[in-house]
Amino acid sequence: MRGIILLVFICLIFLSSCEERKVVSIIIEGNSSDYDSLYIVDIYSGQTLLKMPLEPIGKEYKFQIQETSLGEIAIKGLESTYLTVLRPEAKKIVVIDSNTIRVEQSIADSLANYLWKSTNLMFSQHDKVIFAEDDPWKVRGLFDSLVQVREDQLMHFESQLTEEELGLLTFQNKARAYSFLMFYGRIIKEISPEDGFFGFVKDIENENIYTKSLPNTLLYKYEIELLSERDSIENLGIFLDYIEKNTKTEDLQHFLKAVYLKEVIENPSYWRPHEKLFTSTTIKEALLQESKNPYAFLIDRASSSFFSSQSGVKGFDFKANRFDGSEIKLSDFKGKIVVIDTWATWCGPCIQHRPNMLEIAKKYENNPRVAILMISIDQSKEKWLNYVQKTNPDQFGMELHIPDGMNTEFGDMYLIKSIPKYFLIDQNGIILNSDLLEPSIGMEQLIENELKKFPG
Template sequence: MKTILRTAAFCLFFLLSSLGFSQTNRNSTALLQINCPACIGQKATVNTMDLISMNEVKLVESRLDSMGRCTLEVPVSGPLLAFILLGESTVPGQDSVYHLYLEPDQDLTLTIQGTPTFQGQLGVANQYLYESSRITRLVNDQANKLVDTFRNLTAQEQQKIQDAFGTEFKPFHRTISEDTRISQKAKEMLIQDGEFYVQERGLNFLDRSPEKLEQEGTYEASLFFQTIPVKPEWLAMNMYNYGALLNKRVKFDLDLAIYYALKKEGKEKNTDTLAILMEKAILENTRTAPIREYLLAINIKRMLREFGATPTITQLFDRFKNLYPDSRYTATLDREFDKYQGLGEGKEAKDFIATYPDGKEFRLSDLKGKVVYLDTWATWCGPCIGEFPASKKMIEHFKENPEVVFLFVSIDTNLEKWKAYLKSGKAPKGIHVNQNTETQAPGTALYTLYRMSGIPHYIVIDQAGKIKVNKAPGLLMRNRTLCWMVC
């Protein structure tokens, strides 16, 4: 009798477990329908963002049928921010990109005939998300226009811009908060996503002078830990704007705070100490414990990209894996380490060939014996041009030092446009060469050799031809690196 009862109990347990498992599977997808008569035969790809690499990750793809329709079952384990790319290009922005808010077991229909419309259980929230994307583009254009002029404005003018920046979102967010058709969770997502974007872009308009940073520099990095938003649910949702804000705050308010604290004691040249102290500060702070795993992961990524796969950075990663053996961020960090194994501090700089404006050949190895500051740019790159005024100040600072050479490598394919820009006098003084990426043999392009993910990209190489920093992230840090070497 006991055997029969045990068998029955086991069968009941198995049945309930199976039902529970089936329910989990059923709820792990969101149904997305696309209706675009003008997109017949085109590819439809749903991606989300990897918040460590800040690159897109493919979730599912299909092709629109002869009527311009397709249905995709998107794997989701909880609320998720994603985007759909319609077209053959793998580069967002080259075709049609629409941001998406998805939830398990919820349906959504996107119809593209003129202005895109969203319908279904998540239709209202996604219609708001579409409008939010439009406002984001306006704010982004405004921010880009201010980059070149903001530093030259009076303090009163700067304050006026800071107060007005991003206010386009306010009436829109008020409308969202009053809409009873969407859940409270969706409202918070829509409002905070916009607010995080404004905060992240607004960091470009704060006073980041070395004098102010040195005054605020402490090992506790109080400004960072007391003011960053702690929202682990938005990390789980893959909210790009939240991840971008945390990344920039780690750079501006954590890294520089500890760097200037070290500088007060004359220890700022020790990059290993900086990396270890940043890890220590993150581990010891209790307020940010809910997002500690992410902060440690992006600290490792930033140190890896700035200093390469040094023994100290490798040790940071080993400790991270011991602390979080099942971390969702480990796989991305593994891939990042694979990329930078040969590009870390002390590794031989990879030689490349380029051409001077007069057509003569240039080789990086020709500059061995000098400290080389390498700026990769193009005439079509707004952020590259936007950095030139700051680069000119750095060149002026080192003009009496013959050990330092400033090398500007253009990747323009239109050589006449590049030469015309140089003749205009707008470019900083230094050595100017061009490497046309369209004519380079496979594996020989500067862009490929140094694992560039975009431009501008800055590299510092020492007198022995060894990499000091690959992808130096900001003017203060690039200036800092040069001073470590020759000041």
């Protein structure tokens, strides 16, 4: 009996030790900001792993993780974020100033942010080649070169990284480049799946343990392979079955299926061959099919937003702020046709389309039956105000602000995962169209058609 008790005691000590080794520690060692809380967020699921106050300085906070993964350090209200490699037993020393976040003494974190920012830098430095010239192979060459340069950097610091950190960063290096190249080829250029442009997909592993840090890379690969075998994807089940067939690890199967359903709902423009497969009926069927999926929580929020933002549904009665800080609600416009432009000062396409939106606002400025609401989701009120004063001095339409609106109930209920996004709502507050095309004659025609329905 004593032997059994001793064995149990030893096992408990062992398990406790294992759990302790899965802990990540966070310490704030510098803070010159006016914010009060810091969040550690899982990079893909968006789940908050830790919320901690920024004061007092030097206090240690801990949370558990199961495996090495990628996270994001964020402060609500601060636009700057910072990627962090979450490794069991790691201790993160975070410093925050008025505009930036950084982790000190972490080569892995510095490299993770380098991979992220160098991809964005590629877009800004070579935007004309990537988005203007009609030479996909030149774009492919740019990103192939970027992968090689970044790989050389990783190898330079190899001795200062753990095996897990190097594995995650190596995956991120290629995945960030390949994910864009597949989006570019599939959606922007509409290149045939059989084209040699996609030859790199053979290098994307189906069972890489770091796939969860950027799962779309593997999902895009599966789509290209499946469309190489057949002319089209006729229903959701075909793609879900393909995921199962080609992914041996059960946990990764479940994760990829949940991510796929979430992504097609939230970002349909990234999944054009699948877009028409998603209706209210098919989504309900998919939810039922995946109800026991351990990652169903990824789908639930997206599906709720989908149903609340569909045509024929009463629009969520959101609140937004005027210039003077006073609030206005959607219901205040009952009896009017409402056009909503969801935008931000940091959104390139939003800024590109804004002159056309202002022209539409100007056209209907004196029409009492039409309300044009241009809702900024900028975090900073000052940036919004400054930009609006410069670009809309005559105050056509109604300029409104919902701070960090993508992460509010407004963003959830209207499925705002990318911007610009345009809505048309009728005089009774019913959503007529939650996915309008950019401001154009077509948008004006929709408004005119609704105006014809008014009596007299």
